[in-house]
Amino acid sequence: MSTSAVNPKKRTGPVIFSEYNSGDGIKKAFSLKREDILFELKESKLKGRGGAGFPTSSKWMLTAAASSDKKFLICNADEGEPGTFKDRVLLQEYPELVFDGMVIGGYTIGAKYGIVYLRGEYEYIYESLQFYLQSMRKRNFLGNNILGSNFSFDIKIHLGAGAYVCGEETALIESLEGERGEPRNRPPYPVNTGYMGYPTVVNNVETLAAVPHIVCKSGKWFKKFGTDKSTGSKLFSVSGDCNKPGVYELPWGITIRELLNIVEAENTKAVQVGGASGICIPKSGFDRKLGYEDAATGGSVIVFNEKRNMLQVLKNFMEFFVEESCGQCTPCRIGNVKLLEGVEKIEKGNYTFSYINTLKELGNTMKVASKCGLGQSSPNSFISILENFKDEIFKSNGANNDRVG
Amino acid sequence: MTESDNIRVPVSQQPHSVIKSKKENGIGGLVSIQINEKAVMVPLGTTILEACRKNQIHIPTLCHHEDLCLAGLCRICVVDVEGMKTLQAACSFPITSPLKIHTSTPMVRKARRHIIDLILSEHCGECYSCIRNGNCELQALAKEYGVDGYRFGHVEQPRYSVDRSSVSVIRDLNKCILCRRCIRTCIDLQEVGVLEAIDRGDKTHIGTFLDKPLADVICINCGQCTNRCPTAALSTNDPSDEIWEAIDNPNKHVVIQTAPSPRAAIGEEFGVAPGKSFTGELNSALKRIGFDKVFDTNFTADLTIIEEGTELLNRLKKVLVNCDTSVKLPQFTSCSPGWIKFIEHFYPEYLDYLSTAKSPQQMFGAVIKTFYAKETGINPDDIVTVALMPCSAKKFECNRPEMNSSGYKDVDFGLTTREMATMIKEAGIYLPEMPKTGFDDPFGEASGAGLIFGATGGVMEAALRTVYELVTGREVPFKNLNIEPCRGFDGIKQASVKLENCVNEYSFLEGIDLKFLVAHGTANAKKVMQMLKRGELNDVHFVEIMACPGGCLGGGGQPIPTSAEIRRKRAQAIYEEEASLPIRKSHENPYVKYIYQKFLTEGPCGKLSHKLLHTHYTKRGRFIS
Amino acid sequence: MLTLEKNSLSEEIEELVSLYGENRGSLLEILGAIEKKYGYISEFAQQEVARLLNIHPVEVYSFISFFSFLHSKPQGRNMVRMCKTIACNMKGADNISAVIEKELGIKFGETTKNRRVTLEYTNCLGMCDCAPAMLVNGKIYTNLDVEKAIKIINELK
Structure with a gap:
């Protein structure tokens, strides 16, 4: 019943799930210059796998170029987007990819410390990850002078405590600093001013898991898969x-x-x-x-x-955002409440089309005026569901045109 | 941000970490940008908001406040920056590269209007029943953007009960728009730490520790939050109804004392630009309202100087001559009630460093219900004493249980500048047009020394004028008696004056460098206390601390808005008024001499003085139970 | 709280502070450890943490209130967190929730009188491929049906 002791079944896939031996990426990376790794990464056109899709090589280059005595690499394992569970699978079954990716990242950008921000919901993975880190230390893939080089790097795991917004990189950093997980103003970006004010790379679990493959098999190989703009x-x-x-x-x-x-x-x-x-x-x-x-x-x-009621689906999504908004900026904090109220009005048949259009316009404002990605993307489902399923939704929930709002 | 440069700002709210060029005009010092097609040059790191304001382009703001660190969370100031997918908050976007900015695109205007509509949908309360009617930033914005209805609905029933537990500050979360200025004021500007954002999402609200009533947590009542709240979510506890009642009661003899800071700022409530005192006009207005007597708090400010100065000399003697190690130096001033509560909570083990002298407000109360009652033959029971103060902590101070040395409640009501202005308006008076009249006897004259108590450094300057002269028999060696090192708005000021050729009585001070230190704002007070703990104040003799930034003129009960510029203007008004006064030293105030001859016959720090004019403090500590 | 209890709690918190570091960055770890042991972070514990990290008590409370998995009020001995997000919802999570509520006689967000169980809803647990799912004392249970869920609940001590 419990999947905490999943027997690693070997999966297959072109890149991530392709053949890889623990430590290979680290060994290969150490035989390369930092610029070479950055070159391969750039060549691969790897983009952030968390959703935002920022080119990984740019993040790494900016942090590598930043002059600072301390730098950090953070693995964002605060996977909380409804319907997402790939990072859990990676961490449970392929920790070597993620951690090797972190060591390579640390080596490339010049960071000595790596932090895995593991969502509190995944606490049951914590012990096995610690165990794996310990085994890496024993094999000198982590710790002082890794594999006899002059590069030292270690990884610490931080447990989150149940806040979706902490998946936003600056909110994640805030919570690591002991502040409420509220997104920061950008600029400055974490690559300049991140954890504790130092240059910091925050990468998604899957992004890091792709890195050892790219280092071992080249960027050219990676971009053979996928499309021109979405490689791999x-x-x-x-x-x-x-x-x-x-x-x-x-x-x-x-x-x-x-x-x-x-x-x-x-x-x-x-x-x-x-x-x-x-x-x-x-x-x-x-x-x-x-x-x-x-x-x-x-x-x-x-x-x-066909059996699903799309309005109920939308309601579930909007309830999610109302609770998970950090509550900091106006468009997201109150906007999501208004969108949810709109869904409830439709449910009761107590709405006008002009008000629904007003809410869609509000959604567009939220997309451009919210402080972080949460508020900027929360209206997406509202707008797309009401647009794409208007026949279903408004047929079964007739408008009461006598009442506005 | 000169006053708050060194505050403990969370990383999130620190300005961009760009290395600013030292020479603004050097290479890389300036960035050329375009605002609404107009090309301008701005120093690197300037925010879009600053750049717009410099170029007379108005950007609406709500969470932004120039005294506080960046927030960027209300989003009302969004502008369009070419090349960026989303709109950017002008208040927190530092310019580090050539940008093309548009401040009034259809998308920007729509977004701002939506944000106002959203805030209004959760803002419970009607403007006409609101204390901030006419001076509310949300109301002004609604007007500016032509709001004529509640597009997203409106809360009809209040969701929160109003917290009236504190005698100083009232919190009404129904009116809160979550701009978090109060948090930044309380935690970063003042470092008191009462308020924070609690919960998240739609449940987010401003709260205290475990959402306890304000009176049960460590609030120092400084009221700085009420000065910066854009709406009426935070306000002061207004006693004017009770004061009207006393005025209307023919059996009550109602006297009011007015402090210098309200006089230098109250004009702002009547639309006059900051920087002008209305002392004489206020005297007439108060009489017309129906106060029986109007006295000048500066009289007891002079008394404070005599008592506090004498106490300092006594302490110096005990330490230097008697080698009494139980006597603490430096002596800290005790006239700011916010500072007193701050030290009682945060540094209770250092209460012995505080002067035992009461604040001028409380001295006045005690003198009125004893000396004045005796002189006039009025039963103290029938006297109601009101104090016009710039301060919300004065309300707490007059309600302290120990403040009844006259046998009665020494000061019945503490009234703020804002509350006073409303009373004056209610009486149908336009203050700026009132004739100027003087204060009432028997405390008519006051010296300029008392007047400058209103600005940070003022108490120190007044005390030095008297102490130096007592010790040496000569005036302080500063041009026109203006002790410049005490003036200005640096967070912590330190200086000294050498005592030479002392009179016989004070020969033990011969050759001593009398060192003094002045700090304002409790964030700076905290720094001073840390210096004291580290032993860095061992050679300092006297320390002045005011809880509010700028001193009393920046008090929590002063007119809204406040800014460094406004505080500077108020200080200017005070110093200008002071320079024109005939008597500028407390010990030369004839009425002070009179009271020591007639009433406090054992002299400063004598037995009766101790009973009426001195007090003791409570070790409160930090634990919230 | 008795003085003795307070003293031992203070000592415990002091140890946590020296283990994780005497700075604000340790807040999440310290509070997580207290929550894990006691099921909540008491008024006294919050003030002790604030004192030792040199921050204000309200900042600790604010932090706790932000995170779903931290509490400032006592919880039941067992914490049951039922996922209510879309994938679980589609597979009948709300029906299971209703049955659990009936079984325990409390609503979600409440604790049984004997303090045995606290029920809480939670957002996506990342078990959408084997929905419905719930976390019981940090342990994950998946592919739930009514029978399974009731059995798990009833076996809690």
């Missing part, structure tokens, strides 16, 4: 109405239809790509490609079949 592969966390939910490693550029076939989804009405903060795609969009240039996702793919 992606771990998709598929859940909802399908026969084979789970984590799949597939090249970027695969269409939604292809993915639905792989996971054996039937009678699919809609697919939520990118979790609660992503967009909801109806049947007509199933030929859209998953990738940064079209339907971007941090990995979450939730499948809805």
Whole structure:
């Protein structure tokens, strides 16, 4: 019943789940100059796998170039986007990829300390990760003078305490500093002023897991997979109405239809790509490609079949944001409440179309005026679900045009 | 930010860590940007807001306050920066590269209007029943953006009960817009740490430790939060209804004392630019309102100087001559009630360093209900004493249980400048047009020394004028008696004056460098206390501390808004008024001499003085139970 | 609280502070450790942490109130966290929640009178592929149905 002792079943996939031996990436990296690693990374066009899709090589270069006696590398394992669980699988089954990626990152940017920010919900993985780190130390993949080089690096695991917004990198840093997990103003960006004010790289678990492969097999090899703008592969966390939910490693550029076939989804009405903060795609969009240039996702793919009530789905998402907003900035704190109230009004049939349009406009304001990615993306599902499923939603919930708001 | 340069700012709110060029005009010192198509040059690291303001482009703000560190959370100041996907908060965006900024695009205007609408949807209360009606930043914004309805609904029922537990500060969260200025004031500016954001998401609110009533946590009542709150979520506890009642009661003899800081600022409440004192006009207005007597707090400020100065000389003698190690030096001033509560909570083991002299407000109360009652033959029971103060902590001070040395409650009500202005308006008086009249006898004259108590360093300057002259028989060696090292708004000022050719009685001070230190704002007070703990004040003799930034003129009961510039102007008004006075030394005040001849016959620090004019303090500590 | 208890709690917190570091950056770890042992962070403990880290008590309280997994009020001996986010919701989590509520006679957000169980809703547990899921004292249970869930709840001491 408990999956805390999952027997590592070997998965297959083009990049992440391809053949890799613990420590290979570190050994290879140490035979290269830092610039060479950055070059390979740039060549690979690897982008952040958390969802925002910032080029990883740029982050690393900026931090490597920053002059500071201390630098930090943080692995963002605060995976909290509804429908995402790939990082859990990576940490449980492939910790060597993530930790080797961190050591390589530390070596490249000149950081001596790495921090894994593990979400509190994954506390049951904590011990096994500590155990793995200990084994790395024994093999001198971590600690002082790694593999006889003059590079020293160690990793500490911090447990979060149940706050979705801490997946936002500056909020994560704030909470590590003992402050409320509230996103910071940017600029300055963490690459300049991060943890404790020092230059800091924050990378997603999956991003770091790709690094050892790129170092071992070259950036050119990596970008063979995927599309021009979305190179490599992606771990998709598929859940909802399908026969084979789970984590799949597939090249970027695969269409939604292809993915639905792989996971054996039937009678699919809609697919939520990118979790609660992503967009909801109806049947007509199933030929859209998953990738940064079209339907971007941090990995979450939730499948809805014909029986699902899309308004209830939307309500669930909006309740999520109302609770998980950090409560700092006005558009996100109050805006999400208004969007949820709007959903409830539709539910009761107590709305006007002009008010719903006002709320959509509010959603557009939230997208541009919120302080961080949470508020900037929370209206996505509101806007896309009401737009793409208006027939279903407004037919069964007739408008009462006598009352405004 | 000169006053708050060294405050403990969270990393999140520190300005961008750009290395600013020392020479503004040197290479890399200036950045050329475009604001609404207009090309301008700004120093590297300037925020968009600062750049716009310098170029007369108005950007609305709510969470931004120039005394406080950056926040960037209300988002009302968003502007469009070309090349960026989202709008940027002008208040917290540092300019480090050539930018093209647009401050009034359709998207910007819509976003700002939406933000105002959202705030209004959660803001409970009607403007006409609000204490900040006419001086509310949210109301002003709603007007500016033509709000004519509640687009996103409106809260009808208050969600929070109003916290009236404190005698000084009232908290009404129903009106709170979560700009968090109060948090930044309390934690960063004042380092008291009463208020923080509690919970998250839609439940976020400003709260105290475990959401306890304000009176049960470590609040020093400085009221700086009430000065910076953009709405009426924080206000002072207004006693004017009770004061009106006393005035309207023919059996009550209602006297008011006015402190110099309110007089230098109250004009602002009537639309006059900061920097002008309305002392004479206020005297007439108060009489017309119906106060029976109007006295000048400066009279007891002079008395404070005599008592506190004498205490200092006594301490010096005990230490230097009697080698009494139980006597503490430096002596700290005790006239700021916010500072007193601060030290009682945070440094209770250092209470012996405080002068035992009461504040001028409390001395006045005690003198009125004893000496004045006796002189006039009025039953003290029928006297109601009101104190017009710049300060919300004065309300707490007059309610301290030990403040009844006259046998009655020495001061019945502490009234702030803002509350006074409302009373004057209510009486149908336009203050700036009132004729000037003097104060009432028997405390009519006061010296300029008492007047400058209003500015940081003023108590020190006044005390030095008297102490130096007592000790040496000569005036302080500063031009026009202006002791410049005491003046200005540096957080901590330190200086000394050499005592030479002392009179016989004080020969033990011959050749001594009398060292003094002046600090304002409790964040600076904290630094001073840390210096004291580290033994760095061992050779200092006298320390003046005021709880509020700028001293009393920046008090929590003063007109809103406040800024460094406004405080500077108020100080200017005080020093200008002072320079024109005939008597500028406390010990030369004839009425002070008179009271020592007639009433306090054992002299300064004598038995009766001790009973009426001195007090003791409570070790409160930090534990919140 | 008795003085003796207070003293031993103070000592414990002092040890935690020296273990994790006497700076604000240790706050999450220190509070996490206290929460783990006592199920909540008491009024006294909060003030002790504040004192030792040289921050204000309200900052500690503010921090605690921000995070779902930290509490400033006593909780039950067992903490049951039921996921209510979309994937679990689609697989009938709300039905299971309703049955658990009935079984224990309390609502989510409440603690049983005998302090045996506290029920809390939580957002996505990252177990969407084997929904519905719940965390019981930090341990994950997946592919729940009503029967399974009740059995787990009833076995709690």
